[in-house]
Amino acid sequence: MLSNILLKSLWDFRKAAIYWFISIFLLALYIIFVLSSIELNAFQTIIDSFPKALTQFIAGESGIDFGSIEGFLNAQIFTIMAPIFAISVAVNSGGKSTALEETNQSLDIILSTPITRENFLIQKVSSMIVKTLFISSAHWISYYLLSIFFSENISAEGLFAICLNLFLMGISFGMIAIYIGTLNGNSTNAIALSGGLALVSYLIANIAPLVDSLDATKYSSLFYYYKSGDPLKYGIHNWHWAPFIATSIIFFALSLLQFKKRNLQ
Amino acid sequence: MSEKIVVDKLTKYYGTFKALSNVSFNVNKGEVFGLIGPNGAGKSTTMRSMLNFIFPSKGSITINGLDSKEDYLKIRSLIGYLPGEFTTYENMNGQEYLKHILHLRKIPQNENYVKKLAKRFDLDLSKKAKNLSKGNKQKIGIIQAFCHDPEILILDEPTSGLDPLKQQVFDDLILEYKEKGKTIFISSHVLPEVEMLCDRVAIIKDGRIVAENTMSKLKSMAMNRFEVIFKNEIREKGFGKSIGVKKIIRSGDKYIFDIEGDVNKFIKKITENKVSSFKSIEPDLEEIFLSFYKKRGKGVK
Numbered sequence: 001m002l003s004n005i006l007l008k009s010l011w012d013f014r015k016a017a018i019y020w021f022i023s024i025f026l027l028a029l030y031i032i033f034v035l036s037s038i039e040l041n042a043f044q045t046i047i048d049s050f051p052k053a054l055t056q057f058i059a060g061e062s063g064i065d066f067g068s069i070e071g072f073l074n075a076q077i078f079t080i081m082a083p084i085f086a087i088s089v090a091v092n093s094g095g096k097s098t099a100l101e102e103t104n105q106s107l108d109i110i111l112s113t114p115i116t117r118e119n120f121l122i123q124k125v126s127s128m129i130v131k132t133l134f135i136s137s138a139h140w141i142s143y144y145l146l147s148i149f150f151s152e153n154i155s156a157e158g159l160f161a162i163c164l165n166l167f168l169m170g171i172s173f174g175m176i177a178i179y180i181g182t183l184n185g186n187s188t189n190a191i192a193l194s195g196g197l198a199l200v201s202y203l204i205a206n207i208a209p210l211v212d213s214l215d216a217t218k219y220s221s222l223f224y225y226y227k228s229g230d231p232l233k234y235g236i237h238n239w240h241w242a243p244f245i246a247t248s249i250i251f252f253a254l255s256l257l258q259f260k261k262r263n264l265q
Numbered sequence: 266m267s268e269k270i271v272v273d274k275l276t277k278y279y280g281t282f283k284a285l286s287n288v289s290f291n292v293n294k295g296e297v298f299g300l301i302g303p304n305g306a307g308k309s310t311t312m313r314s315m316l317n318f319i320f321p322s323k324g325s326i327t328i329n330g331l332d333s334k335e336d337y338l339k340i341r342s343l344i345g346y347l348p349g350e351f352t353t354y355e356n357m358n359g360q361e362y363l364k365h366i367l368h369l370r371k372i373p374q375n376e377n378y379v380k381k382l383a384k385r386f387d388l389d390l391s392k393k394a395k396n397l398s399k400g401n402k403q404k405i406g407i408i409q410a411f412c413h414d415p416e417i418l419i420l421d422e423p424t425s426g427l428d429p430l431k432q433q434v435f436d437d438l439i440l441e442y443k444e445k446g447k448t449i450f451i452s453s454h455v456l457p458e459v460e461m462l463c464d465r466v467a468i469i470k471d472g473r474i475v476a477e478n479t480m481s482k483l484k485s486m487a488m489n490r491f492e493v494i495f496k497n498e499i500r501e502k503g504f505g506k507s508i509g510v511k512k513i514i515r516s517g518d519k520y521i522f523d524i525e526g527d528v529n530k531f532i533k534k535i536t537e538n539k540v541s542s543f544k545s546i547e548p549d550l551e552e553i554f555l556s557f558y559k560k561r562g563k564g565v566k
Contacts, residue, residue: 263319
């Protein structure tokens with residue numbers, strides 16, 4: 001497991017991966033167990049009495065649908081919890097990938113071996129992608145298996161679509177964190193700035209549609225593409241995956257250029 | 266090829282700050298070359314430029330005939346490097362870390378050599394780095410630099426944190442490598458060690474090489490020191506000031522003179538008194554270093 005930088009990085013993640021999987025599975029178990037035990041329509045009656053602006057602010061443009069288990073997962077788990085998990089792992093992994101190694105000066109030893117900076121960066125990016133994929137897959141596996149176990153009607157395709165978006169959005173913010181880390185080798189800045197950007201993106205996606213004059217700004221938010229197509233209900237959107245791919249590619253290219261040309265700290 | 270490392274007019278700017286200014290020297294095959302200077306003088310910048318971690322603003326570095334910017338990958342397979350602040354991964358034990366480095370160097374078969382080195386340094390490879398002392402972490406750093414039996418070693422403060430016994434083990438290792446014809450470029454604050462190990466030394470000050478020569482030549486270039494016992498009392502105040510006497514230390518009837526000027530004039534001056542004993546004291550590297558550091562002059566070769 002220690003034969004290259006990617007495998008070493010994943011080896012470091014092994015314990016965290018177990019804890020993440022257990023946490024995600026237990027959360028899913030708790031949610032599905034509770035939802036399968038209560039009358040959801042009664043919930044929806046209460047939600048329907050809320051002002052529309054409030055429900056949009058909480059759950060985005062599609063509002064809150066507590067009348068079905070899918071609606072509940074959409075409004076609660078896949079609006080807040082799952083993105084926090086995926087983005088945390090992606091941003092933490094991305095922000096530390098080159099920057100922490102540089103701050104700790106462990107990078108000097110790695111780059112004194114016959115490894116190029118590009119190769120090092122690519123392996124670190126791959127590690128961030130695999131970790132984010134793991135978190136997204138853990139959501140997919142947990143909710144899919146538990147919906148079967150509790151005989152709940154959750155669309156397998158919808159679940160796959162939202163988890164795919166979760167993965168793609170995670171790696172977009174992870175790539176931004178990597179890029180910030182390559183600017184000056186400061187992992188704290190990289191994590192804080194990219195995490196902050198994710199928060200701003202979430203707020204824009206949820207607040208902008210409430211104000212007509214700001215409505216167009218929602219297109220600048222990655223969170224908008226993550227959920228506005230309601231993937232849990234309608235499956236993979238025609239093109240909402242494209243901004244994630246474009247963001248990831250652009251920031252990957254910028255990171256490569258920056259990391260290659262800069263004096264190391 | 267006798268010149269293994271050639272640094273030619275290496276200059277490095279950070280914004281308007283000039284960290285290195287026309288640094289030039291060469292290190293020959295089988296030679297141990299020392300670079301000494303205080304913190305911030307430019308030692309680490311010079312070494313990190315050799316590894317292509319820092320890009321020179323001007324000048325060039327050639328290692329084994331290869332350009333440090335163009336052929337850095339080939340150079341890295343020839344070099345064993347120990348940075349000034351060696352850090353290992355805290356969650357790994359010594360064996361795991363060194364195995365990782367061997368894999369990155371694509372020489373996993375060298376594990377036995379690593380074990381031999383660890384035994385020599387009395388290092389327990391099964392302990393996690395977070396449970397190791399600074400000295401033991403430094404041993405891991407030294408072993409990773411030697412693990413591929415490199416042609417050229419670039420070692421920045423290699424004995425930092427080592428106890429005197431392990432410093433001796435390190436010195437022996439360096440001398441063995443020298444005997445094998447390997448080239449060693451070393452920076453250290455431990456001046457007696459540099460004096461013992463190095464064939465040639467360069468002194469760096471404010472990013473400039475102020476002196477570079479063999480140990481014996483440097484000694485002859487440094488301030489002269491004489492011990493004199495007079496039969497009569499002398500007037501210390503102002504004694505020989507005009508002929509370059511910089512410092513007089515008196516201990517009983519013994520006088521120590523530090524001379525920067527013409528030694529003949531000094532001898533003439535002291536013979537104006539009754540001298541019962543006169544001897545020259547050879548300065549050690551520390552004194553040479555301080556002597557060059559006190560001089561405000563330009564580079565001396």
